[in-house]
Amino acid sequence: MAHLLAQIEGAVITGQELYDYEAYFHDKSGLSYTIPEYLVFAHSRSDIEKVVEFCMEKKKKLSVVGGRTGYSGAANARGGVVVSLEKMNRVLDFFKEDAIIHVEAGIITDAITELSAGEGLMYPVKFAATGSSQIGGNIATNAGGVHVLRYGTTRAQVLSLEVVTGRGDVLNTGSAVLKDASGLSLKDLFIGSEGRLGIITRAYLRLVPIPRSLVCVLCALSCLAALAPLAKLARQKASLHALEFWDLACQKILEKKSSLRPLFNRDFAYYVLIEWEAESQEVQSVLEEALSCSLIEDALYAETALARKELWKYRERISESLSHGNKVFKYDISIPPFRLSDFLRNLQRNAPEIYPTLNMVVFGHLGDGNVHLNFLLDEKEKAIEHNSLDLWVYEQVIAAGGSLSAEHGLGQLKRSWYAKFFPQNFHFQQQVESIFDPHGILR
C-alpha cells in the first residue's frame, strides 16, 4: 500500500482477506452490495481524514458503516472503500451533573446507557437493535424507537457534532450547549444524512434521568376503531412513555417463531403495549375507563422489572420473527396521528382486492403514527413485483399526508420514490449534498 491508507493507525483490510469481512459490507435490508477494495477500521479522526483524502484523490466511493442494523441498504458497500468506526467507541467526557456525555461515533448505543446508569441516567433512544447499532448510525438515520413519545427522536438528543465532510474538512457544528440560535443549524443537516454529507466522528449527547417507576400494560383490543381513542386516553397521562401496537397476525407469528406463549386465553385483533412513568394505582383508573367504554377487552399488568422485560420481548421480537424463514417486503412509514386509523382501514380494505392472497402484517409505534407495514410472501407471491407494491403503498401514504420513511431512512430503497413524489425537496437535498460532498464520493 504505497499511498495514504498506509499511514493509517487502524487496520486496513484488502485483497482476499476482505471475504472474511462480508458482514461489514451490508446492513439488514438484504439489498445488493459491491465488495470494496479496502475496509478500514479507523482508530481516530485523523484516520478518517486520510480515508476521505484518499477517496477524493483516487476517485473512489466511500461507504460508512455503523452497526449495520439498518433496513434501507444505506450502509451497503459500493466498491471503493468501506470505513468502520467500531474501534472509535470511547467516552471522551461525562458531565454527570448536567446529564451530558461526549462520545466517539462508533460507540454502541446501549453502551451509553450502561455506562451512565450508575449515575441514574440513561440515553433515551431505545429499540430492538440498540444493542448493536452505533450512535453514528443512529444520528445518520435520525433513529426513533420506542421512547419517541416521551423524549423525541435522535435529533432531540444531539447537542453538537464533529464531522469530517466529504471534502475532508473537519467541522464542529457547535458545542455542548443546550440552546443554539446561531443561524442555520448545521448539525441538523447531518442528522438523518445517511452518511451522504460526511462522517460523524464525535457527538455531544444529552442524557435523561432513569424513570423512577414504570408500569407496563398490555391491552387486548377487538377492533381497529379502538386504537385511536385508546391512544388518546393513554396520552392524557402526561407521563406516557411508550405506546406500541401489533396485530393478530404478528402475535401468531411471534408465538410460532419466537417461542413466546399466548398472552390471553383467546385471540384479539390488536395488542397495544403501553408504558407510563406512574404508580400502578394511577394507571388503573385509565384502564378501567378504557374497559368500561369497551376500548379494550382486557389488559395484563407487568409491575415488576422482570415482568416488564418479558412483556417487551413480544414487541422487540416482532421484526426478527417476521423475517425468520419468510420473504418480507417491509415498509417503514409515518402517518399523521389523526389519520392513522383511516389509513389502516383503507389498507385492509384495498389490499385483498389488489393482492388477494397477500399476507399483510402491521405493527409499530402507535403513539407517533409510525407504522411498520410488512408483506410476507410465500412461493406463489414471489412473482409480485416489488415496484408495483411500493407504488400501491406509497400512493396511499401520500394520500394520507404521510412520510415515505419514518425512521429507517431513504437508503437504496426509497430514494427514487422520494424523488418521484417530492421532486422539489429532492432537488434541494441534492444541492446540499453537493456542497459537502462535491466529488460525490459518499453518494
Place this chain on the structure above:
Amino acid sequence: MNILVLIKQVPDTEAKIVVSGGKVQEAGIKWIISPYDEIALEEAIRIKEKTGGTVTAISVGDDLVQQSIRTAYAMGADHGIHIKHDQYQMLDAFAIASAIAKAIEGRDFQVVLAGRQGSDSDNGQVPLILGTLKGWGVVSFAKKVEIDSQKATVHVEAEGGEAIYESTLPVIITANAGLNEPRYPSLKGIMASKKKPIEVINFADLGLGTVSRIEILGFEPPPPRPQGRFIDGADPAAKAKELARALREEIKVI
C-alpha cells in the same frame, strides 16, 4: 385440594436500595412478590384450576404487604391472610415460620407451596422450618409438580439428571425457576380483587412472645465499588507495559 402459598414481599429487582440508620429505607422502593414465590403461586393456581379447591396466600409484614396479597388475588388466589408486624425486618426465619404455623392451626391445607428463597435475603429457611414445626415433609427446588388426592410427585434437578420424590400429604414444596412462567395479573382480575377482603391477624395476638432466635443488629450497605481506571498509552504495547507495571507495583498481584 386446599393450597397455602407463602408470599414474601421484596424490593423490585431494579429498585435502588438505600440503607441508613441500620435499616433499609423503604421510601421510593417498589415492592413486589418475590419472584420464586410468584412461581409457587402460579403453580398453586394451576393445580387448583385442574383439581378444584382453594388457594390461600399468606404473608408476614407491615400493611404494605397487602398489595402483594391483592396481586395474588388478581392472579387467581381465593383467600389472603396478612400477619401484621410493623417491625418485620427484624424477624428471623424461625419467627416467621412460627407465626405462619400458628396462624394456620386448625385450617385444612394439603399442600404448601413457597419459593426456594426470597430474592432479597436468599435465606430459603421459612418453608423448611415450617415443615419441622408441623411435622410435614418438605421437597425443595421443584421443577415439576404433580398432585393427586393421596400424594405429591415432585421432580427436582439433580447432579447429572433428575430426582423424583413422592410424598404423602400434607407436604411443603419449594419452587425453582423453570417450574412455570407466572401469568400476568389481568385488569379484570385486579378489579375483582379490590373488593375481596383480606384476613388480618396481629403478630402480637398469636401469643408467640419474642420468638426470633437470631438478633438482627442492623443493615449496612456494601462498600462502594472503587472506580474503574483506564490504562493510557501511545499504542497497545505501551498500554500493556503500563498495565503490567500497575499490577506489579500498585496492586501487587504479579
